[in-house]
Amino acid sequence: MPLKFFLKLYARLIGLTFLILLTCAALFLGVNSVREQFWQERFSGPLLRWIAATPHPEYQYHWLESLYDFRVAPPGDLALSNVIRERLSYGQVVARETSIGQQVMIQSGQGRVLDLRLGDIYTDVAEATALVARIHLDPVPAEGREETMKQLSGALAVNMAAVQDQSALPDSDVLERVSERGISLYHHPVQGRAHVLLRLEDGTLVDMAMPASFNPWAWPVVLLLLAVTGGVLALALFLALRDVDSNLRAVESVAIRIARGEMGARVDAGDSRLVSRLAVAFNSMAEHIQRLVGVQREMIHAVSHELRTPVARIRFGIQMIESASSPEALQKQLDGIDGDIQELDELIDEILTYARLEQGGPVFALQETSVSDIVRQVVSEQQMIRPGHSIEADIDDDSERWSLSDVEPRYLHRAVQNLVGNAARYAEHRVRVHCQFDEDNCRIDVEDDGPGIPEEDWEKVFTAFARLDDSRTRTSGGYGLGLSIVRRILYWHGGQAFVSRSEELGGARFSLVWPRKKPMEHSL
Structure with missing residues (x-):
């Protein structure tokens, strides 16, 4: 393989690799930006809808203001785009990135907009959900608390259960934080998702399992990246082999012409070094076949010529017959010679027909x-x-x-x-x-x-x-x-x-x- 061709191919492979990486990175960031916003709105949706369903959330959950800059205001008081206003009017949760973190909003039934500012949306929503759940669980007697937890689990999209088994308790650092703040966010070692452990006023510990966090490497994203990579590779391979295919088609065309009887057809290698050796070998083969066909044609012609000579001789002999033992013997001899002549003519015709068909024609x-x-x-x-x-x-x-x-x-x-x-x-x-x-x-x-x-x-x-x-x-x-x-x-x-x-x-x-x-x- 020529060194120049190898270096050229190597440079193209490097460029193709860089193109694939750049395309996949841009696609990964673009798709995940949309996916992450959708996940943020879906994850924070249960909490915001719960708060929005309260007649006066600014009074019942007044502590949210100090923790998450909670505000309740008419839509006209906020600088919102027309798209966001329309989405809020449909009852959708809207999440957007701000200079100080994520902002999640929802419009209540009274037409007011509830606004929360979050630093880390997963951690803050988990802790806020736990605080809301604790407020509603503290006044409930122990015998009715299980039913309330079921209602809260369904409304807030979490799994909530009282801790009965001491072996299910997390490590001492989590328990120490619970004793100080009343709640503690931790990651479950088996389930692999975030949990919040909260302590009620009567000392009951309640474990709340949160939904899974945002996964940028979800299988649809991986499949999309694989599909794009395969598509880019297929396109690059098509472009790379287009010239090769063109030259091979030229060889194929010449092969078809030779098969149809154009024994003088030859391949023009052109400037392509990939098929130059193939063209030389093919042309050499075509020349050899042409020589063989020529030899065969000459042989058939020679045979036909040699066969026509005795035909002429037999016909001449018929005219020269002067004596015979009887008329019947003479007629028999004449009939035999004439039959030989007829058979020789048929044989010549068969040979010539076969020769024409064998050599690629008519x-x-x-x-x-x-x-x-x-x-x-x-x-x-x-x-x-x-x-x-x-x-x-x-x-x-x-x-x-x-x-x-x-x-x-x-x-x-x-x-x-x-x-x-x-x-x-x-x-x-x-x-x-x-x-x-x-x-x-x-x-x-x-x-x-x-x-x-x-x-x-x-x-x-x-x-x-x-x-x-x-x-x-x-x-x-x-x-x-x-x-x-x-x-x-x-x-x-x-x-x-x-x-x-x-x-x-x-x-x-x-x-x-x-x-x-x-x-x-x-x-x-």
Whole structure:
């Protein structure tokens, strides 16, 4: 890996890390500022609503003024924004940050605003709640105190219970503070939340558990930060790989062009060092393939040329025959030579067709054509050639309505003809061509009642010049190229050709499967 590229990538990673940290920090502070205000209003809400429900809170809770600068004033006497005034008019608790701490407000039923100034909202609200609870618990007799504590717990959103078990008492420092002030705020060692221990006038100790304090690392915040981090990483990765993807798409485009027969296509590496070596290796491979195809083409042409020479010689020999033992022998000789000529011409045609398909052509002109019409035409032609066999087309109505497909009619006709002719050659009496079309795919199955093909030879039959036995002579026909041509035709249609056993007729079943409609980018 080049040092310059490594340093450039390293610098980008450092910048990406800094960007992620900066984004997460800004998001964390912004989200938590809103969350904390919401928590402050929800936490102080029960206490303020309790005080606001009192007819004259400034007299009943007059001690709040000295502790928390408690005030009761008409809204017009306070410098409040329109949003705060509207929220107060709806009965909401409003918390806002001031230069001397937090300020919490609520509007009473008489239209006056209750205002508390708190240094630490969690500690001050907890202690104020405990003081309010003690005021209401002191006058209550011991036998009715439990019911009052239940009512206060529900109204003030706390859990209040008298201390019965000495082992539940906190440490001595808390008890000493209770004896001095009457209340003491402490953190429970097991529950992990704040508690207030308060002492009533008759000496009863009451433990009051407060709601949990504000947690800036709540799981929704953590999930949000993880999501943002993942999103930033995904965006950075997308931007970083965009150029690489562009170069790889160029390689992919050249590969598709070569697959379609443009053997001279090559990859231009450009300025990208990431794919330069890949481009060199790919171009080397393409050149090698092009050489192999050229050698194959020359070989096929040479074979076809050599085959045409004896054809011309045989035809010339026919004209030179001057003597024969009998007219019947002469006619037999002439018929044999003519048959040889016909077979040689067919072989040449098969070789040339296979060569064109194998080397990446011809260029298919796909057009929307009825496949069922092609099948019926082939069946009709083969039935005329082989009247002793029963050759039938099996096309149901459901398939008929999907018979229009993007195909090259001449070559698809050739593929079906090869299969039907091959099936009729080895069938005992019957050949069936079954068509099954749907919205996405077309399938043609050619079945016969012949001896079938052994399973171990199912793939071998599609190999060029392959023969399963040595019994094929002039009477049996075949050059070992027909099924290879069929497979190549289906390849250029984006489909497959394969062989299996016919469950109904017992012989071989050759199947053609291809997509009914071709995407524009895959059209040949």
